[in-house]
Amino acid sequence: MTYCKVCSLGSDHPGIVVDEQRVCNVCRLDMVGDLLVNYRYTQEVFERFQHAGRNELGPYDCLFMYSGGKDSTYMLDKFTTEYGKRVLAWTFDVPFESTHAAENIRLAKERIPATFVVDADDDNIKKMMREVFNRPAPRKPGKYLDEKLPCVSCRTFFVIRAILHAHRNRIPYIALCADPQQILTMESNVREIVRGFYTTFGVGLTDELFRGEIEGLLFAEDDELPEIVFPFIAMRHTYDPDAIVAELKAKGLYASSPMETHCTLFPLLNYYSFTHWDCMFYKLNASSHVRAVKRNGGDGARSTFSLKFPGTLDVLEVEGRLKKVTLRIAKGEGTPQEHEAELVAAFRDLGTTETAARFVARSFLDMPAVAADMGIRLS
Ligand SMILES: [Zn+2]
Incomplete structure (x- = not known):
């Protein structure tokens, strides 16, 4: 597998082609x-x-x-x-x-x-x-x-x-x-x-x-x-x-909340993209952010409506850590304490607040229970 030198999308990523100069089709604007x-x-x-x-x-x-x-x-x-x-x-x-x-x-x-x-x-x-x-x-x-x-x-x-x-x-x-x-x-x-x-x-x-x-x-x-x-x-x-x-x-139409919505399947969505496509669920969003930062300079670029990534982000490095811990939880290896610490660090690196990182980390620990409840097999 080769990775785009601009945005880190991999050549195995669905819909992505990386050329000999190691630039992907999204960065080349083919689309x-x-x-x-x-x-x-x-x-x-x-x-x-x-x-x-x-x-x-x-x-x-x-x-x-x-x-x-x-x-x-x-x-x-x-x-x-x-x-x-x-x-x-x-x-x-x-x-x-x-x-x-x-x-x-x-x-x-x-x-x-x-x-x-x-x-x-x-x-x-x-x-x-x-x-x-x-x-x-x-x-x-x-x-x-x-x-x-x-x-x-x-x-x-x-x-x-x-x-x-x-x-x-x-x-x-x-x-x-x-x-x-x-x-x-x-x-x-x-x-x-x-x-x-x-x-x-x-x-x-x-x-x-x-x-x-x-x-x-x-x-x-x-x-x-x-x-x-x-x-x-x-x-x-x-x-x-x-x-x-x-x-x-x-207008009196908004009640503040640190997180608007959270999908309880988010850890399973990551499990799915890691096991089938060897990438994290938010890979396209993270890559699009990295691309925008490289193009526009600075960290002012907003890649999507709902996510704010940090100015400097080593996508492949964070993705690798997230993959390892997700698969270990699926296999029942390691302890909840070590998983939680690794997950909080990974989500902090992806730019979430401390509160959000803790909340999401705990939802990953629940992944096997959610899967069992839904009738989803973790292989
Ligand atoms: Zn690219």
Whole structure:
């Protein structure tokens, strides 16, 4: 395996090619052509949505996927007050997420003029995750984002639930608060999302997970299908999380919390990417940060919406330590005390606060219990 000398992505990383000069295709910008097409398309859909009149077919102009985090609370407020849309705020209760956003949702319900609904399907989303983790090792070389398959599948599962809800209730648009980096790599065409799910999980399991309802989306007329809107596309050059939090606080819409959400499967997501693709779960984010720092100099570059990495970061070195401790925990080797100390040090090096590092380290110690509870095998 060779590593890109700019960003440290490995030649085995899914979707990555490292050339003879030891530079990867992302650093060489091979992907930019495709990415620009994606931006142009999502920008067009967003403008169409902004100028669309009332939905004559029902009481809502859009289904807004509302998590209660700062980004979606900020945008939900904008949609109802500034854009004047009639919004169904739809929250999917992900059983793996310990949410600190409940207080924000309560404040939003008091102050934002939207209709709020909560959807959940614990049994089926767990069944799907069990299948993803327990399936045989994927074929190499793989596609871009394959190392994040469990995470991507979870999100796709509830995006499809949102699509079904919008389709059933004749809501023409679905708003999804992904950040610009996610927008670039997300499929936004509803029919393609459904097709992709069938390809990944097969007809039998897909029909079981959605009780046979999604087949109808494949055969619906285009104008019967909702379109997905990414509202942050319009803010891709001006996004400022501190300003967003300040504005929300001023409006009484934000309760501070050191961590907005935490996925209890995060240690297992790392286990999956280490065992299948020999990389940590956040490898693409960390590499993109390193690339931006090298290009722009200094540590002012922000690589993603939700993560802040330190200015100097030896990705491969931290990744190696994280891999070792993750696999030792999976095998039942060593003691919780030594694991915890190593994990806290690794996450501190990745730029988290002391509190967050301790919290995440402890969740890694629970990994075998979480796996057993979910029916996921650690080999
Ligand atoms: Zn690179």
